[in-house]
Amino acid sequence: MDGTDSGAEVSALDDRVVPFTVPDLDVRGRVVRLGSSIDTILARHGYPDAVARVLGEAAALTVLLGTALKFEGRFQLQTKSDGPISMLVVDFNAPDVYRAVAHFDAERLAEAEAAGLLSTGDLLGEGHLAMTVDQGSVATRYQGLVALTRQSLEEAAHQYFRQSEQIPSRVRLGVGSIVTGQGRQWRAGGLLVQFMPHSIDRLRAADIHPGDAPQGHEILTASDPDGIDDDAWTEARSLVETIEDHELLDPLLESERLLYRLFHERGARVFEPVLVREECRCSRERVLGMLRGFSPEDRKAMVADDGQLAVTCEFCSRRYVFTPGEVEDGMSAEA
Known part of the structure; x- marks a missing residue:
């Protein structure tokens, strides 16, 4: 069109x-x-x-x-x-x-x-x-x-x-x-x-099969x-x-x-x-919550060469960047 x-x-x-x-x-x-x-x-x-x-x-x-x-x-x-x-x-x-x-x-x-x-x-x-x-x-x-x-x-x-x-x-x-x-x-x-x-x-429904209808019967x-x-x-x-x-x-x-x-x-x-x-439902707080759900080993593996964790929302392509301290400090505060 x-x-x-x-x-x-x-x-x-x-x-x-x-x-x-x-x-x-x-x-x-x-x-x-x-x-x-x-x-x-x-x-x-x-x-x-x-x-x-x-x-x-x-x-x-x-x-x-x-x-x-x-x-x-x-x-x-x-x-x-x-x-x-x-x-x-x-x-x-x-x-x-x-x-x-x-x-x-x-x-x-x-x-x-x-x-x-x-x-x-x-x-x-x-x-x-x-x-x-x-x-x-x-x-x-x-x-x-x-x-x-x-x-x-x-x-x-x-x-x-x-x-x-x-x-x-x-x-x-x-x-x-x-x-x-x-x-x-x-x-x-x-x-x-x-x-x-x-x-x-x-x-x-009007299409129930008659079951034993005579052969040839419509x-x-x-x-x-x-x-x-x-x-x-x-x-x-x-x-x-x-x-x-x-x-x-x-x-x-x-x-x-x-x-x-x-x-x-x-x-x-x-x-x-x-x-x-x-409108996307993602937010910095939601992404932080997701990161805190990973094991310490997984979070460590996610740290890039620049020392930061970056997450991109697959829906809206918004990129969130965190330092390992932000994630860990937040978890300590929650504990």
Whole structure:
């Protein structure tokens, strides 16, 4: 996606999540547009375009899910896999802060590019995706796992909802860049819609195999992958599948207008948007605490030739420098 924008006008539409419902279809959802926040993250690390695109998708998905938290806590998406992109980590601290990082193998990425294997599934390969909700204690920590088998993050999200929440859901994600007066800038967008009928009977699967049906008997199955044959959900899902990437990324198309395009015949009800921002949780105090958790031998091995300990945050690239005395004196004071 290439184009130009008008700065201030765009910033007012970016880095926000718009919750909505469509009562006539018994669905609810959220739309996210990430602008300067995701551009800051991706530009900071200078990721290759293929890595930037996949991490942007992961960030949009994490923000979509994280903004649904009704409490102060953390939502984390993490992948570990055998592809050129070996790990993605996106942290969302409720209600409105996120950070993201990717680990990749440059040589394998170049090989994948030469072979034309640049889909999200190709770049992640096989492994697992973990989504963790953490309210601050072990007792309130929940983690859902999805096997990665070279599928897209959209497909992985659908699997997560089917097995973890058992809520029929559809996700659309898009990442791209535009050209502005300040240069090239990354953008990411996403939409989540979920079927939430008042009657639980409408959520019952319609594809149960009859078991001993006579040979040659036609077996009718639900048209939806979730096993739900419901006209309202079929309509909502079909509408979501018409969304083009450029609609999720257009800097001048506000989320409310996109929802009107999709659901104007049914009527979408939008709620107060949630503004989100990029911000790292690292601090000098946190890094000191981490260093004090190492054994004396490990800390000694970390001292560089200049006699200092240096730690660089992998999320924001901020560098913290300490003398061994700072670490040891602090530990003595705590003791």
